[in-house]
Amino acid sequence: xxxxxxxxxxxxxxxxxxxxxxxxxxxxxxxxxxxxxxxxxxxxxxxxxxxxxxxxxxxxxxxxxxxxxxxxxxxxxxxxxxxxxxxxxxxxxxxxxxxxxxxxxxxxxxxxxxxxxxxxxxxxxxxxxxxxxxxxxxxxxxxxxxxxxxxxxxxxxxxxxxxxxxxxxxxxxxxxxxxxxxxxxxxxxxxxxxxxxxxxxxxxxxxxxxxxxxxxxxxxxxxxxxxxxxxxxxxxxxxxxxxxxxxxxxxxxxxxxxxxxxxxxxxxxxxxxxxxxxxxxxxxxxxxxxxxxxxxxxxxxxxxxxxxxxxxxxxxxxxxxxxxxx
Amino acid sequence: xxxxxxxxxxxxxxxxxxxxxxxxxxxxxxxxxxxxxxxxxxxxxxxxxxxxxxxxxxxxxxxxxxxxxxxxxxxxxxxxxxxxxxxxxxxxxxxxxxxxxxxxxxxxxxxxxxxxxxxxxxxxxxxxxxxxxxxxxxxxxxxxxxxxxxxxxxxxxxxxxxxxxxxxxxxxxxxxxxxxxxxxxxxxxxxxxxxxxxxxxxxxxxxxxxxxxxxxxxxxxxxxxxxxxxxxxxxxxxxxxxxxxxxxxxxxxxxxxxxxxxxxxxxxxxxxxxxxxxxxxxxxxxxxxxxxxxxxxxxxxxxxxxxxxxxxxxxxxxxxxxxxxxxxxxxxxxxxxxxxxxxxxxxxxxxxxxxxxxxxxxxxxxxxxxxxxxxxxxxxxxxxxxxxxxxxxxxxxxxxxxxxxxxxxxxxxxxxxxxxxx
Numbered sequence: 001x002x003x004x005x006x007x008x009x010x011x012x013x014x015x016x017x018x019x020x021x022x023x024x025x026x027x028x029x030x031x032x033x034x035x036x037x038x039x040x041x042x043x044x045x046x047x048x049x050x051x052x053x054x055x056x057x058x059x060x061x062x063x064x065x066x067x068x069x070x071x072x073x074x075x076x077x078x079x080x081x082x083x084x085x086x087x088x089x090x091x092x093x094x095x096x097x098x099x100x101x102x103x104x105x106x107x108x109x110x111x112x113x114x115x116x117x118x119x120x121x122x123x124x125x126x127x128x129x130x131x132x133x134x135x136x137x138x139x140x141x142x143x144x145x146x147x148x149x150x151x152x153x154x155x156x157x158x159x160x161x162x163x164x165x166x167x168x169x170x171x172x173x174x175x176x177x178x179x180x181x182x183x184x185x186x187x188x189x190x191x192x193x194x195x196x197x198x199x200x201x202x203x204x205x206x207x208x209x210x211x212x213x214x215x216x217x218x219x220x221x222x223x224x225x226x227x228x229x230x231x232x233x234x235x236x237x238x239x240x241x242x243x244x245x246x247x248x249x250x251x252x253x254x255x256x257x258x259x260x261x262x263x264x265x266x267x268x269x270x271x272x273x274x275x276x277x278x279x280x281x282x283x284x285x286x287x288x289x290x291x292x293x294x295x296x297x298x299x300x301x302x303x304x305x306x307x308x309x310x311x312x313x314x315x316x317x318x319x320x321x322x323x324x325x326x
Numbered sequence: 327x328x329x330x331x332x333x334x335x336x337x338x339x340x341x342x343x344x345x346x347x348x349x350x351x352x353x354x355x356x357x358x359x360x361x362x363x364x365x366x367x368x369x370x371x372x373x374x375x376x377x378x379x380x381x382x383x384x385x386x387x388x389x390x391x392x393x394x395x396x397x398x399x400x401x402x403x404x405x406x407x408x409x410x411x412x413x414x415x416x417x418x419x420x421x422x423x424x425x426x427x428x429x430x431x432x433x434x435x436x437x438x439x440x441x442x443x444x445x446x447x448x449x450x451x452x453x454x455x456x457x458x459x460x461x462x463x464x465x466x467x468x469x470x471x472x473x474x475x476x477x478x479x480x481x482x483x484x485x486x487x488x489x490x491x492x493x494x495x496x497x498x499x500x501x502x503x504x505x506x507x508x509x510x511x512x513x514x515x516x517x518x519x520x521x522x523x524x525x526x527x528x529x530x531x532x533x534x535x536x537x538x539x540x541x542x543x544x545x546x547x548x549x550x551x552x553x554x555x556x557x558x559x560x561x562x563x564x565x566x567x568x569x570x571x572x573x574x575x576x577x578x579x580x581x582x583x584x585x586x587x588x589x590x591x592x593x594x595x596x597x598x599x600x601x602x603x604x605x606x607x608x609x610x611x612x613x614x615x616x617x618x619x620x621x622x623x624x625x626x627x628x629x630x631x632x633x634x635x636x637x638x639x640x641x642x643x644x645x646x647x648x649x650x651x652x653x654x655x656x657x658x659x660x661x662x663x664x665x666x667x668x669x670x671x672x673x674x675x676x677x678x679x680x681x682x683x684x685x686x687x688x689x690x691x692x693x694x695x696x697x698x699x700x701x702x703x704x705x706x707x708x709x710x711x712x713x714x715x716x717x718x719x720x721x722x723x724x725x726x727x728x729x730x731x732x733x734x735x736x737x738x739x740x741x742x743x744x745x746x747x748x
Binding site for chain 2 (some may be wrong): 072144145146149215274275278281283284285288294301302305306320
């Protein structure tokens with residue numbers, strides 16, 4: 001008789017497996033057992049596996065307490081005939097007993113994402129991503145200062161910023177530990193910093209569009225959709241790296257999460273109908289070399305601002321009628 | 327600059343002062359009974375919410391005071407009532423008949439026939455003439471303050487009389503009379519240190535000639551809202567007619583041509599950063615504004631106008647660094663915060679790249695908000711940045727309060743004709 005005894009989790013993930021050979025196989029906490037389960041609710045000799053004359057597998061309960069139960073925690077008798085692949089509960093542990101000839105499913109093709117993250121999981125990718133991020137931060141900071149500042153100060157503050165951001169990959173790594181996923185720390189670091197670089201790039205592109213065309217409907221909505229997708233992508237990556245969920249489930253969860261997040265922000269923003277004391281134009285002008293659009297003339301500008309007056313009048317009417325209804 | 331501006335606007339509601347003069351005694355004994363204290367009483371609390379002075383101008387019980395003394399009633403007639411307190415400390419309810427919000431005047435109507443009342447002067451006094459301001463500062467009792475007539479305040483669009491004498495809070499709405507006891511002006515504001523301002527009696531004559539009262543089917547609130555809308559609309563038409571008809575003088579601010587004082591009522595002030603150390607760019611600024619404003623309520627004023635330019639230049643900064651500087655300038659608060667959500671809507675903004683008649687390209691931002699009660703009036707702000715030069719720009723901004731769409735458009739057009747590269 002040649003078997004494999006697997007110690008598994010409640011959700012049937014294998015924690016430990018022991019190949020065994022012989023006429024009878026003993027399972028228990030004792031060191032003389034063929035399969036040792038170190039768990040206090042398991043007896044020194046808890047059970048024996050043997051074969052009947054007809055060749056069936058037979059599990060004999062040898063325990064003083066706790067006994068043997070099936071997967072659904074129903075007690076089994078003193079002797080129990082079972083087939084390869086059945087799961088039993090010993091104390092708090094679950095074991096599965098499999099015959100070596102038990103068929104196994106076809107091998108799955110390696111997930112390209114898994115391959116990608118495995119490749120990414122090297123120190124040099126992590127360092128490269130961190131350096132690129134730090135450099136972009138430094139460049140951005142330098143280009144945003146018009147006061148007298150030393151280069152070293154800018155460099156130090158960017159490095160500090162990058163170091164501070166390490167907290168995110170660390171959190172993802174901790175989550176991976178909690179969800180018992182293999183921690184690919186370097187991959188997590190590389191993913192996060194590359195992601196931050198992409199965000200930076202997208203927002204710079206957005207600024208070019210805003211500078212040229214202002215917050216037109218199309219640009220505004222493209223921006224919102226892009227921002228939504230990027231947010232989704234980040235959560236997707238974080239869940240992928242930190243949990244054992246299937247890809248379909250990760251996609252659902254990250255989309256749902258982003259929806260909730262956007263919804264909450266929307267509710268927060270539209271909650272109070274307050275007016276701002278001063279206009280917020282959020283000007284984001286760039287050097288003229290980034291100017292691609294053709295200017296409009298003064299009359300056209302005046303025509304376009306007409307909509308502002310209409311919108312303001314409409315808002316005044318709405319506020320007045322709301323006040324009258326109170 | 328804002329300091330100077332704020333000096334002119336302190337409205338008179340508290341603090342006291344005393345004075346004496348031989349003529350003053352005589353004036354007081356002759357006209358004391360024609361002077362009353364005006365109280366705006368909050369109906370819910372039963373307490374006064376503002377006080378001022380008023381005076382009878384005829385024998386049918388007509389009282390003159392400042393609009394700002396009774397503005398709480400005009401804004402919410404169901405929550406306030408107006409009372410006057412006579413010489414004998416007796417209180418009587420009084421009706422608000424009509425107002426002139428632009429000149430801060432109100433005509434009240436009391437149910438009495440006073441024997442003594444003030445005569446309104448028909449002529450302007452000569453500079454240096456003695457005048458006497460009457461009123462009840464800080465609820466201390468009626469007093470007389472002697473002072474001098476100094477003509478109409480210069481650069482004053484609303485034509486306030488400059489009175490050298492202490493006008494104190496609580497004296498608002500009281501008369502300032504000449505030695506004959508004829509009313510020359512109505513106390514309205516102080517700039518501190520013996521500088522007081524009066525509304526010329528001519529404005530009162532104008533209001534009396536055009537007195538209106540609610541139609542039979544019109545609510546009191548509706549009447550006053552329409553009256554204020556009409557007065558503000560007419561006022562901005564006249565003001566901007568004058569400003570926009572004139573040729574705007576232009577001068578060079580750094581590398582750009584900008585309008586200089588576009589009207590004598592909008593004096594300009596300038597500044598530059600060249601005296602500062604460790605600055606990597608040159609910044610020269612000019613700002614012109616109308617320092618007077620129109621009081622609507624304790625939460626809202628209007629009528630202000632401001633136009634400013636900042637020329638920024640640097641050979642040291644990169645294009646992106648300069649852009650950061652431009653953005654900081656553009657995004658800094660501009661214009662006054664003059665109203666709250668009970669009075670106005672939120673700002674609605676638009677931005678675009680525009681070409682002016684001189685074919686210079688600029689980025690422009692316009693923000694507009696509407697007045698909720700005064701239909702057709704808006705606060706407008708414009709922000710712009712001249713483009714196409716790599717090492718310099720001109721940030722131009724203006725803020726117009728309480729203007730119509732038409733005025734805003736005409737102002738924009740004139741502005742675009744007047745701002746360009748050198």
